[in-house]
Amino acid sequence: GDSVTQMEGPVTLSEEAFLTINCTYTATGYPSLFWYVQYPGEGLQLLLKATKADDKGSNKGFEATYRKETTSFHLEKGSVQVSDSAVYFCALSDFQGAQKLVFGQGTRLTINP
Amino acid sequence: EAQVTQNPRYLITVTGKKLTVTCSQNMNHEYMSWYRQDPGLGLRQIYYSMNVEVTDKGDVPEGYKVSRKEKRNFPLILESPSPNQTSLYFCASNRGATQYFGPGTRLTVL
Numbered sequence: 001g002d003s004v005t006q007m008e009g010p011v012t013l014s015e016e017a018f019l020t021i022n023c024t025y026t027a028t029g030y031p032s033l034f035w036y037v038q039y040p041g042e043g044l045q046l047l048l049k050a051t052k053a054d055d056k057g058s059n060k061g062f063e064a065t066y067r068k069e070t071t072s073f074h075l076e077k078g079s080v081q082v083s084d085s086a087v088y089f090c091a092l093s094d095f096q097g098a099q100k101l102v103f104g105q106g107t108r109l110t111i112n113p
Numbered sequence: 114e115a116q117v118t119q120n121p122r123y124l125i126t127v128t129g130k131k132l133t134v135t136c137s138q139n140m141n142h143e144y145m146s147w148y149r150q151d152p153g154l155g156l157r158q159i160y161y162s163m164n165v166e167v168t169d170k171g172d173v174p175e176g177y178k179v180s181r182k183e184k185r186n187f188p189l190i191l192e193s194p195s196p197n198q199t200s201l202y203f204c205a206s207n208r209g210a211t212q213y214f215g216p217g218t219r220l221t222v223l
Contacts, residue, residue, distance in 0.1 A: 004155075032210045043117075043203055043214040044156075051210065089155060093210050100146060100171060101205075101212055103155035 002027045006090050006104030013080055014112050021075040021107050023064075023090035031092040033057075033066050033073040034101070038087040047075075047088070082111045115140045117215035119204050125221045126194055134189045134218050136204030143208060145187040146171070147179065150201040150217075159202075162187055194222040 007022040025031065032051045036044040048057030053068035062077045073090060090104040117138045126132055138145065143164045148156040148171075158171030162181040176198055178190040187206075191198060199222050204215040 006155075034211075036214075043216045045214070046211055049211065093212075100158045100161060101148075101156070103148075103157070105153050105155045 002031065002092060002094055002102045004090050004092055004102055004104035006088075006107050009106070010108040010110060012110045012112065015082055016079045017111075019075070019077040019080045019084075019109070021088055021090075021109070023073045023075065023104060025071050025073065025090075025092050027071075027092055027094055029094050031094045033064070034091045034093065035062070035064055035073070035075050036089045036091060036103075038089065038106070040086070044089065080109075080111050082113055085109055085111045115213070117204055117206055117213050119202075119215040119218050121218060122216065123219050125223065127223050128195055129193050132191050132194060132220075134191075134202060134204075134220070136187045136189065136215060137185050138187075138204075138206040138213070139185065140206060140208075140213065141184065142206035142213075143184070145181070145204065145206045146212070147177070147187070147189045148203045148205065149173065150203060156203065159189070191220075194220075196222050198222050 003026045005024050034049045035047040037047045038044050048059040050057040050066035056065045064075045087106045087108050089106045091101045120135045146161040147159040150156045157173045160179040162168040202218045205212040
């Protein structure tokens, strides 16, 4: 079945550092790919998405490119802030199925001032 | 404001005592889901509904029931909760590829 594998956490960085969180996927069809963010005590919010190969999703300084050849969707940000501290989830949605999201295990990110 | 609401936000109960977690969305979405979040496992889908009176099992449906009598509501029912159902639960709704999540319900079963 479909699956998503994320970089193991937790990740701790200093403010203004460069961030990469790796995400790879396995899917039988042509999934849409997502990054969701969960701030402490809150539900998940969509951060960005890409629906086809070579698409780049971007939001709030974060970017991720849908790479079909490497089945990856790595999350990057050039200069992180303390307010970016959260748990980040990579996910895929396969429209051949029931429009459910298949999630990675999540990566906890802590940014120190 | 477009939103998904869940109640209660926190619940502590005992084994075997039936409970219901409510979920409501005001976006007129047809598709709704329930997920549970457990450390190291991410979120896993419990049940989903594609429209009123249409529900189906997700990846981890054992021990749960749902109903969809109205488009806006999708309650999750635990008829006889057990400690392994202690978890953080999220309701979500969507029309297209993007899902909108509620704030979560933290359930502890003693």
